[in-house]
Amino acid sequence: MFRIRRVFDDFPPGDQRAIVQVQEILRSQFTALAEKDIAKLPEQLRNPFKYRFRSILLVTEDSRGHVKGFALMSHEPNLHFCFLDFLSTEKGKMGQGTGGILYERLREEATSLKTIGIFYECHPDDPNVVRDPDLLRRNAARLRFYERYGARPIMGTAYETPIKPADPYAPYLVYDDLRQHIRLRRSTARAIVQAILEGKYGKSCPPGYIEMVVESFKDDPVRLRKPRYFKKRAEIPISTSIPVDKRIALVVNDQHAIHHVRERGYVESPVRIATILGRLDRTDLFEKLPPKHFPETRIKEVHATEYVEYFKRVCTNLKPGESIYPYVFPIRNVARPPKELAVRAGYYCVDTFTPLNRNAYLAAKRAVDCALTAAQAVLEGKRLAYALVRPPGHHAESRSFGGFCYFNSAAVAAQYLSAHGRVAMLDLDYHHGNGQQDIFYERSDVLTISIHGHPHFAYPYFSGFEDEDGAKGGEGHNINIPLPESVDGIRYREVLEHVLKRLVKFQPRFLVVPLGLDTAKGDPTGTWSLVSKDFEANGRAVGSLRLPTLVVQEGGYSNRVIGTNASSFLTGLWQGAHSS
Ligand SMILES: [Zn+2]
Numbered sequence: 001m002f003r004i005r006r007v008f009d010d011f012p013p014g015d016q017r018a019i020v021q022v023q024e025i026l027r028s029q030f031t032a033l034a035e036k037d038i039a040k041l042p043e044q045l046r047n048p049f050k051y052r053f054r055s056i057l058l059v060t061e062d063s064r065g066h067v068k069g070f071a072l073m074s075h076e077p078n079l080h081f082c083f084l085d086f087l088s089t090e091k092g093k094m095g096q097g098t099g100g101i102l103y104e105r106l107r108e109e110a111t112s113l114k115t116i117g118i119f120y121e122c123h124p125d126d127p128n129v130v131r132d133p134d135l136l137r138r139n140a141a142r143l144r145f146y147e148r149y150g151a152r153p154i155m156g157t158a159y160e161t162p163i164k165p166a167d168p169y170a171p172y173l174v175y176d177d178l179r180q181h182i183r184l185r186r187s188t189a190r191a192i193v194q195a196i197l198e199g200k201y202g203k204s205c206p207p208g209y210i211e212m213v214v215e216s217f218k219d220d221p222v223r224l225r226k227p228r229y230f231k232k233r234a235e236i237p238i239s240t241s242i243p244v245d246k247r248i249a250l251v252v253n254d255q256h257a258i259h260h261v262r263e264r265g266y267v268e269s270p271v272r273i274a275t276i277l278g279r280l281d282r283t284d285l286f287e288k289l290p291p292k293h294f295p296e297t298r299i300k301e302v303h304a305t306e307y308v309e310y311f312k313r314v315c316t317n318l319k320p321g322e323s324i325y326p327y328v329f330p331i332r333n334v335a336r337p338p339k340e341l342a343v344r345a346g347y348y349c350v351d352t353f354t355p356l357n358r359n360a361y362l363a364a365k366r367a368v369d370c371a372l373t374a375a376q377a378v379l380e381g382k383r384l385a386y387a388l389v390r391p392p393g394h395h396a397e398s399r400s401f402g403g404f405c406y407f408n409s410a411a412v413a414a415q416y417l418s419a420h421g422r423v424a425m426l427d428l429d430y431h432h433g434n435g436q437q438d439i440f441y442e443r444s445d446v447l448t449i450s451i452h453g454h455p456h457f458a459y460p461y462f463s464g465f466e467d468e469d470g471a472k473g474g475e476g477h478n479i480n481i482p483l484p485e486s487v488d489g490i491r492y493r494e495v496l497e498h499v500l501k502r503l504v505k506f507q508p509r510f511l512v513v514p515l516g517l518d519t520a521k522g523d524p525t526g527t528w529s530l531v532s533k534d535f536e537a538n539g540r541a542v543g544s545l546r547l548p549t550l551v552v553q554e555g556g557y558s559n560r561v562i563g564t565n566a567s568s569f570l571t572g573l574w575q576g577a578h579s580s
Contacts, residue, residue, distance in 0.1 A: 081115050083119050
């Protein structure tokens with residue numbers, strides 16, 4: 001079993017490990033390469049705009065993360081072409097498994113970048129030039145492999161002139177037009193060849209070499225060699241479905257339905273998940289991952305141990321169907337929690353409508369596991385992940401529950417990611433994300449942002465004011481944007497764009513989005529009027545940050561539209577993250 005995926009940069013540890021292995025393969029298989037060119041690979045990936053070519057790295061790896069093959073391709077955005085620098089497979093077996101998978105994925109990538117095709121160098125399959133029969137056979141196999149895709153050498157030029165006169169021969173320049181039936185114009189070809197030679201050989205060419213090769217392109221359009229290995233062209237098509245590794249990792253809380261509060265008006269109900277999932281299943285944007293089990297210590301990293309223990313104990317002691325609503329709030333003496341468990345509920349709760357029941361702990365713990373599973377996928381190289389969970393979590397503070405929330409799943413995931421770099425949390429729920437504000441209030445490595453209804457009129461009423469901006473070293477690392485009762489999609493987007501600029505300045509390595517859909521028109525707990533296209537535009541704006549991003553489901557209670565709006569946001573997010 002192996003998987004293929006794109007490695008964007010060396011921030012997530014899974015990508016760091018892959019890059020180190022690719023560098024080792026480059027050193028061992030491509031001995032002519034200079035060490036400085038191998039060493040700059042992470043920098044090339046991290047700062048794509050610094051270089052004329054943007055590097056695209058694809059790897060195939062086994063389930064233990066061992067890199068089995070890779071392809072490194074350069075994208076030139078002005079001339080709209082790609083150049084394949086390296087395609088390396090285990091033992092150099094091109095036609096088998098990984099070579100084909102890598103090359104097909106490269107073609108898909110070059111197509112989605114709207115390029116005119118992929119160029120690359122291949123050693124000649126001409127017996128007059130290559131005397132060694134083994135070498136000749138290998139070269140022929142390689143050209144045959146590419147010919148299946150319609151790619152053939154460009155003929156009638158001086159491209160095959162050795163750079164050093166002592167070299168016996170030089171490679172062909174091969175062109176794959178990605179089945180677009182492009183007639184490559186001479187002027188285009190000349191500009192492309194100049195870019196390739198300058199980029200690939202630069203100063204190692206003798207003076208005048210590049211001009212000589214460029215000038216040698218006389219045919220217009222450029223001539224490709226006639227098919228040599230496959231007389232009838234039956235080219236391998238380019239897949240139109242989204243490759244699995246580019247899909248959003250989707251982790252659904254499979255145990256959410258055990259937490260079902262049946263009291264009238266309790267809008268946080270199991271049907272919410274089914275409604276959203278029903279919509280997501282209509283697309284091929286997602287790769288479902290089963291939730292993994294994580295130790296409770298992960299939760300205790302953001303929640304007070306005594307709260308976690310209390311919550312677990314009180315839930316376990318309740319009879320099925322029995323609920324405790326907090327009714328005494330001993331806020332004046334926090335050092336003396338009431339002895340009786342039922343009475344103590346108010347010691348840990350901020351409101352009177354979030355009950356404790358037998359399954360609340362189990363469902364909330366599972367929601368945390370889902371968020372952590374999705375976060376782990378991000379650490380292993382997934383760019384986008386979505387934890388579709390309930391109960392929600394963003395109102396759960398270090399030592400309190402409320403607002404339908406018990407454990408702050410998004411904050412546990414952010415804490416987990418923060419071991420690998422700075423994390424920004426962008427809360428897009430209609431209600432203030434008081435939970436993560438409280439949890440990270442004194443930290444400067446986790447930026448918490450929340451756009452929400454002003455606490456003058458919106459839950460949780462006691463927090464979410466603009467002047468709450470962090471404390472004790474975390475100053476300036478909590479941003480609250482309270483908005484008026486009436487907000488439409490246009491106004492919301494202005495605010496979002498402004499907030500994203502501040503977020504970028506923080507230079508996070510990971511983004512966690514507690515996503516509420518209660519900003520939608522008609523939501524029973526909100527007053528704003530966002531519609532489907534607004535969610536898509538907001539998703540696109542967030543995706544265009546191109547950060548490894550984890551979305552955790554929070555509120556949203558209009559079952560008529562939550563499915564569509566969740567799907568719209570995530571579609572926009574994907575588009576933003578993958579636009580060229
Ligand atoms: Zn909400």
